[in-house]
Amino acid sequence: MAEVTRPDLDALSSRLVEVEGYLHIDEKRGEVADLEARSAAPGFWDDADAARELMARLAAARDDVSGIDAARARLEDAQAALELAEETGDEDLLAEAAGIAAALEGDLSELELSSWFTDELDHGDAIVTVTPGQGGLEAQDWCEMLFRMYQRYCDRRGWKVVVNDAEPGEAIGLNRATFTVSGHNAYGMLRAEQGVHRLVRISPTDAKKRRQTTFAGVEVLPVLPDDIEVEIDQNDLRIDVYHASGHGGQGVNTTDSAVRITHLPTGIVVTCQNERSQLQNKAFAMSVLKSRLYELELARRAEELDELRGPKHDIGFGNQIRSYVLYPYQLVKDLRTGVETSNVDAVLQDGDLDRFVVGYHRWAVGGGGER
Structure with a gap:
């Protein structure tokens, strides 16, 4: 003021x-x-x-x-x-x-x-996964842009970030990024970001410089405390190991350290490849699987699919929660709350997301959306 x-x-x-x-x-x-x-x-x-x-x-x-x-x-x-x-x-x-x-x-x-934040899980850590949607290679680039944006946002908040899986795209960007965020109210804050994010810009890979619309999906799960039990039958799991292809320290790509776990009854697939040790990668992948199965159980009990993650949507047109327009004008707008800014660099380059995160929770508390 x-x-x-x-x-x-x-x-x-x-x-x-x-x-x-x-x-x-x-x-x-x-x-x-x-x-x-x-x-x-x-x-x-x-x-x-x-x-x-x-x-x-x-x-x-x-x-x-x-x-x-x-x-x-x-x-x-x-x-x-x-x-x-x-x-x-x-x-x-x-x-x-x-x-x-x-x-x-x-x-x-x-x-x-x-x-x-009235749920105990809100005060804890979060597992965030960003995946490309419609838009081909451009979507993989957008996936990496969002990944970097969230890293900067976490830095601004003083939260610790551990990258668990960052799989390179076919030519540019990332095909998937999963990271754990540790800090006060990390899950409560970041669940505001769950949903489809839409980017409109001049394509950096198109020689004709045409406008391109691409999408990426953000999933936010709580890191479950040890006192929450999720029973997993080992016979329901298929565990594959392979050479890691993502970012990692020296030697990370020289052994079969990456782990992919498939939960056969649900079809859930979880991967982790950024730790040196196969055991460490398996432990993290199991923690993500535990969180996803916990979420599904909550959804079944409540007979709805939006208990924690929100309703399932295709990562494409008509399902976005926020639009990032770089051309023909510059605007970032949350379609749920109406919060917007023309300073797109502050959002994408500097991770200035608080107005959107706080705006979402104020909107949700006011009855605009499900908690």
């Missing part, structure tokens, strides 16, 4: 009180104290898995409490700066108050977003 007034700060104060209620912040303070006491008890690390789970809960609760405390401190700073500015007529103090208020507005948006 360019300028700030007392009503502006009163509105931010009301938002802060609402977010404190959404997050049950008083209960979170008690939870932090309880978990800290339990983590300091003798023998706490005797059960390493349980200890790690508790520490993850403690970190999440601390994040919420510290976020509220920081927002409250910013509000008080803005109120003090505005009061002094009104008393003295100091333009610098007025500008300082406006700057603090703008930062507080961003903080509150983040806290509101966190309060919308």
